[in-house]
Amino acid sequence: MPACSPPPSQQVGVVVIGYQDAAHVTDAVRSALAQGAVVREVVAVDDCSADGSAELLGRLAAAEPRLRVLRRPANSGGCGTPRNTGLAAVTAPYVMFLDSDDVLPPGAVDALLGAAVEERAEVVSGLCVRRELPSGREVPWQAPLYATRTVVAHPARRPRLVHDTLCVNKLYRTAFLRRHGIRFPDGRFPYEDFVFTARVLAAGPRVALVPDPVYVWHVRRSAERLSISLDRADVSNWRARTHACRTAYDILLAAGQKRLARAARAKFLDHELRMYVRELEVRDVRYRRAWWAHTRAYLAEYDAADWTRSPTAPGRLIGRVILASPEPRDLPRLRELAARPARLLPPYPTGSDGLPVWSQDLPQVTLEPLLTRPVRLLPLAADAELRPSARGTRLSLRLHELYGRVERAGGPVAVEAQWRRREDGRCGGRRTAVFGPPERSAPRAGGAVWPVGVTVDPAALGAGTWELRLRLRFRDGTAREVTAHARADLPGHLRRRALPSTRHGIVLVQPYATHSGALALRVAPGARGVATVVRGRLRRLLH
Known part of the structure; x- marks a missing residue:
């Protein structure tokens, strides 16, 4: 494939919106300016902040001719109105949007504009990365869409496009938006990007998808003012x-x-x-x-x-x-x-016709398709019990039958257990174990249960939060990746323990259930790690 020619210069306008975000807005603007000559203008729209944001932007604009600062006279109550204000002010042939608490990674605009020009696309979308702060853990958003560079002649040919409702990881031809009158909802309208994206797709643009990271979405769960997507308490x-x-x-x-x-x-x-x-x-x-x-x-x-x-x-x-x-x-x-992947826990009742149902008192919710669904897609459930001990830590797993589908696959042969550190995705090693013979239980409770045990060395995992992933192999050659249900009902199972360690002296270990009920593990090795945990617990108690 021939090398791509460099994108033409001064073709893109970046609209940056902010409200009460003096701590971050200049970082966002600088990340846009740092994209180079390809950016003709950065239009920063301050939504009537009272924290000095506009003054900071004004000082930055005095030294940077590509930056224009627009200050709204009254706060709009949402993100749509300031984006519309910026969009109306843009003079560049292409436009993209950036929130004040996020950044554009180096080369983002070049990657988007290059595809727009080469593919004659009216919309170009790239990979957004969610960066958890302060840990720095990065999770790609809707990664399957961006596995390879792709051109979609019309959105209807790629319905999966509706899953990426973000407006910020995309470059738009300005004339396309204006020709179709595409704007954001004004005023306080949470999730305004859902509507904007639907309007874009409804207009039937030619879309290019690029695998390059083009947007870093900062997720600050401890912020005093949570973003709309995180503030779900009401x-x-x-x-x-x-x-x-x-x-x-x-x-x-x-x-x-x-x-x-x-x-x-x-x-x-x-x-x-x-x-x-x-x-x-x-x-x-x-x-x-x-x-x-x-x-x-x-x-x-x-x-x-x-x-x-x-x-x-x-x-x-x-x-x-x-x-x-x-x-x-x-x-x-x-x-x-x-959960992802899904787990359907027992009981597994049947209706009067002998076919699977959700429960005896909801027989209209039938589960009959589970009898023919591929094993790799079944919501198989495995219980997990982890008991840290100075004599050795053992992970006990029990895989539940699901309306005879496990037995039809010949039963489970082996499981590969893998611990992945949440902070950076690092694999803490794999352990494989062979399942024992099935144990029979009451049919309504799930039928057969297959047990297996795997050893775990928390000291070898190291500091961090570790998530458990299981790969099940069946006798018929099929496989299924699952997570394990944490047995919170067992007395003392999820209790924190301090274990002796030849490497660290002491290791603090705590199994816990995630928000979706899966087993995970926190490890704090050494006296310093233990002290950090204790200080954190004291802070929570005092507040």
Whole structure:
């Protein structure tokens, strides 16, 4: 493949919006200016901040002719209006958006503009990386879309595009947006990018996808003022999200993009619904009731075709349970089903016809497709118990039968257990073990259970938070990657322990259940690590 020619200079305008973010806004602007000659202008829109943001930007603009600062006379209450203000001021042929607390990585604009010019694309989208702060852990957003460079002649040919609702990891031809009158919702409109992205897709642009990292989304969970996507403690956030999803669906449907509209509804079930269900169990009773009632009303708008394809896919199954019950129920089991990968915990009841159902009192929620679904897609459930001990730490696993599907695969042969450090994704080593013969339990409790044990050396893992991933191999040659359900019901199982170590002197070990119920492990080696944990606990107690 011939080398790509460099992108033409002064072709891109970057709109940076900010409100009360003096600590970060200049870093965002500088990351845009640092993209080089390809950036004609950076339009910084301050949404009437009172923390000195506008003054900081003004001083920066005095030394940088490419920077223009616009200050709104009153706060708009959202992100849409300042973005519209910036978009109206841009003179460059291409435009992109940047939030004040994020940054553009080096080469981002070159990668996007190069693809736009070479592929004659009206929209170019690249990989966004979520960077957790202060840990620095990076997680790619919607990575499967950006595995290779791709050109999509029309969005309907790639319905998966509806899953990337971000507006900031994309470059747009300015004339395209203006010709179709594409703007953000004004005022306080949470999840405004859902609507903007739907308007873009509804206009049918030629889209190019590039695998290059083009945007760094900073996730600050400890910030005093949480971003909209993180501030989910009040049910109003869920109402705003469903409203944005409904609006996006209506936009696509009105434009005749039925395939994209249906894909948007499927995305809601697979992403939004699963994300909020994982948190539902920790909310108070009032929140749960309000959330459940609102969700039932929203899902009642779905038609039959929205449910018929893959009816036991995790999001669809969760939605069917919610629709079938007027009150919140089975929250622990729904939380596990919402995990990635999904886990369907026992019991595994059958209806009067002998076919699988969610529960005896919800026989209308049938699970019959599980009898034919490929093993690699089944929501298999494994229980995990980790008991740290000075004599050796052992991980005990028990794989549950699922309506005979495990036995039909010949039963499990072996499991490969892998610990991955959450902070940086590093693998802490793999251990493989062979399953023992099945233990029989009551059919309603799940039938057969296959046990297996794996040794763990917390000292060798090192400091950090470690997530457990399992790869199951079956006798018929199939395989399935799963996570393990943490046995929180066992007395003392998730208790912190201090273990002697020849390498570190002492290691503090704590198994715990993640927000989706999976087993994870925190390790703090050495006296310094132990002291850090103790200080952190004291701070939490004092606050």
